[in-house]
Amino acid sequence: MLPYAAYLRVYEPLAAFSPQDQKIWAAYAESRDRPRRAGALGVEHGEAVRRILGVPPAPAPEQESRNAYLRRVEDVLYVCPWQSRLRSWLSFATFRGSTPVKLAHRFVPQAIAEQTADDFDRYKRAGTSLRTHIRSSTWHVPTSWFAPFDSTERWLVLGGEPAEVAEQPAQAVAAPARTMLYVTSMAQSRRRVAKALGVIRRHAPDTAAYTEFEDIGRWLEEFHPHSLVELDYGGLVHLMDDKTLEADQSVAELAAALTGLDNGQEELAFAMYQRVVLRWRSIQGLQSAN
Secondary structure, three states: OOOOOEEEEEEEHHHHOOHHHHHHHHHHHHOOOOHHHHHHHHHHHHHHHHHHOOOOOOOOOOOOOOOEEEEOOOEEEEEOOOOHHHHHHHHHHHHHHOOOOHHHHHHOOOHHHHHHHHHHHHHHHOOOOOOOOOEEOOOOOOHHHHOOOOOOOOHEEOOOEEEEOOHHHOOOOOOOOOOEEEEEEEEHHHHHHHHHHHHHHHOOOHHHHHHHHHHHOOOOOOOOOOEEEEEEOOHHHHHHHHHHHHHHHHHHHHHHHHHOOOHOOOHHHHHHHHHHOOOOHHHHHHHHHH
């Protein structure tokens, strides 16, 4: 069973990487031993589970992952490195900062936790970038993650043939039997987020939503302008039946809410926004269900 998490990923064209990394990723793409797209998320999750269940547990891998998610559009290879070590460090720092010390040590012994923190500090002092190509969210999809996409870019598979496939080459990938994806170009994603920020700035500048959308916009600006952006519902599809997934139009509803807000249609804007919020609040509530 995959973790109940969604993922926002950026795939950069091979040319965006250093000459050395270009050779590495080009060879990786031709390798027969690398995890294929259909099972890659399961492999990534399996590695994390083995680290945490080890004795003693390992909050982060000793070396950075050499794996990546790949997409190929025509003759261009796009690469989204897993960055398992960096992402684990960032997640563990958040965990330590939000969990009482005595409780945290029940999960990870103090000596291991301190060693992990020291390793991360040395990494940061070296001046290495903390930019990650993948963001994850457990038990729900943050509302701001829908802003970079259009409803026509949805790719839905319900255990068989795709129920809906956008007519874009970037969508033509092998995927697990049950999948919900959105994929778009970096140019489109930046344009849509900027438009959303403009609407919120004019009508609700002091809200938490503005901060969240601004954060997504800044993150997207860190990557190559010819990248691809992907929203993957990941394991969340196992919390939703076929009817619920087919009816999920969160991207379209958020767009309608923003358009209504900008046109003075406040009732429409509120209704559309509430549909998105309540849908994901009901799913997020399953985290504490028994």
